Amino acid sequence: MHSSFMPPRQVKIGDAAAFVGTTPRAIRHYHEIGLLPEPERGGDDRRRYGYEDMIRLLWIRKMADAGIALDDIRDAFTTAGADSGDGVAGILERLEDTLAEQEAELRRQRTAVQRMRTEGSRMGLLSDFVTERLKSLPEGSLRQADLDTLLVTERIFGPLGAAVQATRFVVLATHPALREESDRIDAAEEALDDSVAVDDPRVAQVAVERHAFENALHAVIEESGADEADDALFDAWDALHPATANDGSGRREAGSMSAFEAIGKMPYDFSPARLRCMELAAELSAQDSPSAQNTP
Numbered sequence: 001m002h003s004s005f006m007p008p009r010q011v012k013i014g015d016a017a018a019f020v021g022t023t024p025r026a027i028r029h030y031h032e033i034g035l036l037p038e039p040e041r042g043g044d045d046r047r048r049y050g051y052e053d054m055i056r057l058l059w060i061r062k063m064a065d066a067g068i069a070l071d072d073i074r075d076a077f078t079t080a081g082a083d084s085g086d087g088v089a090g091i092l093e094r095l096e097d098t099l100a101e102q103e104a105e106l107r108r109q110r111t112a113v114q115r116m117r118t119e120g121s122r123m124g125l126l127s128d129f130v131t132e133r134l135k136s137l138p139e140g141s142l143r144q145a146d147l148d149t150l151l152v153t154e155r156i157f158g159p160l161g162a163a164v165q166a167t168r169f170v171v172l173a174t175h176p177a178l179r180e181e182s183d184r185i186d187a188a189e190e191a192l193d194d195s196v197a198v199d200d201p202r203v204a205q206v207a208v209e210r211h212a213f214e215n216a217l218h219a220v221i222e223e224s225g226a227d228e229a230d231d232a233l234f235d236a237w238d239a240l241h242p243a244t245a246n247d248g249s250g251r252r253e254a255g256s257m258s259a260f261e262a263i264g265k266m267p268y269d270f271s272p273a274r275l276r277c278m279e280l281a282a283e284l285s286a287q288d289s290p291s292a293q294n295t296p
Helices: 013-020 024-032 051-065 070-080 086-119 128-134 144-174 176-190 201-224 226-240 259-263 272-288 290-294
Strands: none
Touching (some): 013 024, 024 051, 051 070, 128 144, 128 226, 144 176, 144 201, 144 226, 176 201, 176 272, 201 272
């Protein structure tokens, strides 16, 4: 026997959505944005969808699944017609370019995540140029505060500036006596809180101690040859960035700010006494400079 079943000439929105694999709400949205023409309504005032409507819905679903935005699908149908592939081809070409850019960004993000896992979550946030300078250190010898400082420095002065500053932490990590003295000076500076007046004798005393420590640290850096490693950093940076080696534009991270700008944007909870201590220490260092010593 032949089946007496006859397919419907039109279907309601629920049946159309079920066949296409979407929802009635989505189809109503297609109507609202002009992607799908409003169909005729039956005697019960409900929308009825015919064969051509279903074909359009299937194409919309396929294109949306491919990642094409609904507005682009509408433009493709409007400018080239539903039966033409010209408009769709142009949309697909643009989509392919967009996906290629997204793929490159995903690769960059994946590489960054892999570096964080390999180097440690905090050190992995720094650029390769900086972490390469720190790889010789024993695991755990760097402190959290050291990495935080390098992160800020890289933001302001770029990877090269942070890599040069890393020399300081390399020396402190490998010279326990210096690290102990550094901790003592840091604690003395932190003690210069808001309860200490700027003309308190402790302010000048701590400044003298900071100046002496920085001289001692610099001497160890020179004796260990770490300053020569810094010179090699500049050569390596120039080799990696030949186009910017002479103008210095490549020495800061893209989108970074100048040191002057950073002063007003990076908060530090320093008391007036501590700021005065820093000024005095800087003045003592300036007095040690060759130009100051040669001044009659």
